[in-house]
Amino acid sequence: MTAMIEARGIVVRHGRDPVLHGVDAAVRAGRVLAVLGPNGAGKSTLLGALAGDLRPAAGSLTFDGRPLAGWRPRDLARRRAVLPQNAVAAPDFLVEEVVALGRLPFA
Numbered sequence: 590m591t592a593m594i595e596a597r598g599i600v601v602r603h604g605r606d607p608v609l610h611g612v613d614a615a616v617r618a619g620r621v622l623a624v625l626g627p628n629g630a631g632k633s634t635l636l637g638a639l640a641g642d643l644r645p646a647a648g649s650l651t652f653d654g655r656p657l658a659g660w661r662p663r664d665l666a667r668r669r670a671v672l673p674q675n676a677v678a679a680p681d682f683l684v685e686e687v688v689a690l691g692r693l694p695f696a
Contacts, residue, residue, distance in 0.1 A: 593618040594639050594657075594669075599648030601634050608634045611648070633674055640671045666694035 594616040601609040608631045616622055616639065624632045637643040638650065641657050650657040652665065670691070 593653060595651045596635075596639060596645075597649045599638055599645040599650060601631075601638050601643055602646050603634075607646075609638065609645075614639065640669070641665060642671070663694050 594614075596612055596614040599609055599612050600607060612631075612635060614635070624635060626632050634643060638645055641650070641652075641660070644658070652660060653668070657665075
């Protein structure tokens with residue numbers, strides 16, 4: 590089975606400080622993966638990079654064998670979902686409206 594998301598040698602910095610340095614990872618379709626570590630170890634940063642929300646300073650990220658940066662946001666949204674650690678819906682949205690947001694890439 591090939592990797593759905595693959596990182597090779599990624600480096601992510603916050604300002605000048607490297608948070609991830611030379612990380613390799615492969616996330617395969619249909620599998621469960623746990624990322625463990627102490628606070629500040631870079632777990633959320635890694636997930637942000639794998640989701641395409643953070644651009645690495647170095648290394649490569651691929652999704653289904655294509656460079657992640659080459660995907661159009663709409664096409665990427667149709668293929669994967671991300672639930673951030675601090676997800677907050679607008680307080681004036683109805684439940685139906687929040688659920689409908691998940692269908693936006695297909696509209």
